Amino acid sequence: MISTPHSLFLVLTVARINSLEGKKKRVPHALAWASDRTKRVSRLRFISQLLFLFVMYYVSIVAVWKGLLLALIIGVTAVAGRFFCGWICPFGFYMDITTSIRKLLKLPHYALPVKLNSALHKLRYVILLVVLLLAVPPFLLGTASLESLYRLVFLRSPFNPYTILIEPLQTPLTPWVPPFGALFAFDGQSISYPYAGEFLAYITSKDVAWVLAFSFVVLTLAASFAVRRVWCRFCPTGVSIAALNRFKHLQTLPPLHIDKEEEKCTKCGICKRVCPVEVTEVYEQNGGKIKTSMCTLCLRCIEMCPYKGCLKLKMGKTTIMQSRNWLETQTRSGT
Numbered sequence: 001m002i003s004t005p006h007s008l009f010l011v012l013t014v015a016r017i018n019s020l021e022g023k024k025k026r027v028p029h030a031l032a033w034a035s036d037r038t039k040r041v042s043r044l045r046f047i048s049q050l051l052f053l054f055v056m057y058y059v060s061i062v063a064v065w066k067g068l069l070l071a072l073i074i075g076v077t078a079v080a081g082r083f084f085c086g087w088i089c090p091f092g093f094y095m096d097i098t099t100s101i102r103k104l105l106k107l108p109h110y111a112l113p114v115k116l117n118s119a120l121h122k123l124r125y126v127i128l129l130v131v132l133l134l135a136v137p138p139f140l141l142g143t144a145s146l147e148s149l150y151r152l153v154f155l156r157s158p159f160n161p162y163t164i165l166i167e168p169l170q171t172p173l174t175p176w177v178p179p180f181g182a183l184f185a186f187d188g189q190s191i192s193y194p195y196a197g198e199f200l201a202y203i204t205s206k207d208v209a210w211v212l213a214f215s216f217v218v219l220t221l222a223a224s225f226a227v228r229r230v231w232c233r234f235c236p237t238g239v240s241i242a243a244l245n246r247f248k249h250l251q252t253l254p255p256l257h258i259d260k261e262e263e264k265c266t267k268c269g270i271c272k273r274v275c276p277v278e279v280t281e282v283y284e285q286n287g288g289k290i291k292t293s294m295c296t297l298c299l300r301c302i303e304m305c306p307y308k309g310c311l312k313l314k315m316g317k318t319t320i321m322q323s324r325n326w327l328e329t330q331t332r333s334g335t
């Protein structure tokens with residue numbers, strides 16, 4: 001429950017945001033990026049996602065190194081948590097674009113009930129387990145050889161089901177026609193979409209596979225239009241090593257994390273409302289390192305928390321960025 005002073009604060013905050021929205025129009029367009037500090041990180045993130053989309057187009061040329069790509073994602077996650085999800089993943093970017101379109105149309109989003117959101121996040125682990133069991137590693141069976149290692153690096157049989165884990169990296173345009181097929185192909189280029197190729201690879205009837213793949217595209221885009229980052233709620237690739245934090249010796253992982261100073265938190269609830277994957281821990285946790293495997297490290301909560309130093313992005317003990325009194329800053333700058 002939000003107490004009366006907090007409700008009052010929320011009303012004043014919203015009123016202030018609305019008044020700032022009105023005044024913002026006077027800022028020259030070229031200066032908008034610098035002046036609107038409540039969107040600066042989000043815009044930087046957009047640039048990062050766009051840049052990596054181009055990078056992924058070229059990486060897909062050497063996509064034979066799929067196993068190494070997967071190892072790279074896991075390695076990045078070990079150091080930077082789900083930074084990959086917030087700042088790099090192409091599928092996450094597509095969902096952010098649908099969210100931006102919805103915002104342009106001034107339509108509201110739908111927030112999932114907390115219990116359902118939490119259940120979906122737990123479901124990720126089950127999906128991951130199923131994917132891993134689809135190819136029982138020879139390493140576990142004690143039959144590993146150099147040949148097995150080679151096959152793992154290239155995600156070839158029996159490890160090809162693991163390609164599901166790098167599907168979110170699929171760019172809309174690929175400079176080759178994948179062996180499993182694409183939604184459309186022309187002039188050596190192909191148009192694809194995350195997971196669409198998996199339908200085409202595993203379902204023998206091409207017509208059925210194509211209908212399912214196309215339905216998946218429409219469904220996920222439509223769902224992410226209404227629910228922010230909908231697929232991220234149960235994506236097996238997004239399973240964070242935050243789960244490993246439960247083990248005593250691994251609690252320092254990942255070193256890049258969000259930290260909260262409880263004394264500065266007024267429980268205004270802004271962090272909870274702006275979070276694209278509806279993480280509640282930043283709001284609820286009583287200070288310290290935010291421990292949740294749901295956080296994609298998009299930093300929107302730090303960007304929007306209106307109290308200086310209440311939320312921080314830290315690498316180990318070093319602060320990289322922190323929340324600011326952005327209402328005051330904007331008032332002083334006259335925007």
Ligand code: SF4
Nearest residue numbers: 085089092232235238
């Ligand atoms: S959870 Fe999956 S789809 Fe979402 S950003 Fe992470 S890897 Fe991409």
Ligand code: SF4
Nearest residue numbers: 265266268269271305
């Ligand atoms: S962490 Fe910041 S945004 Fe979240 S409830 Fe506390 S003061 Fe508000």
Ligand code: SF4
Nearest residue numbers: 275295296298299301
């Ligand atoms: S908790 Fe903050 S950084 Fe994490 S996903 Fe939510 S808004 Fe982004």
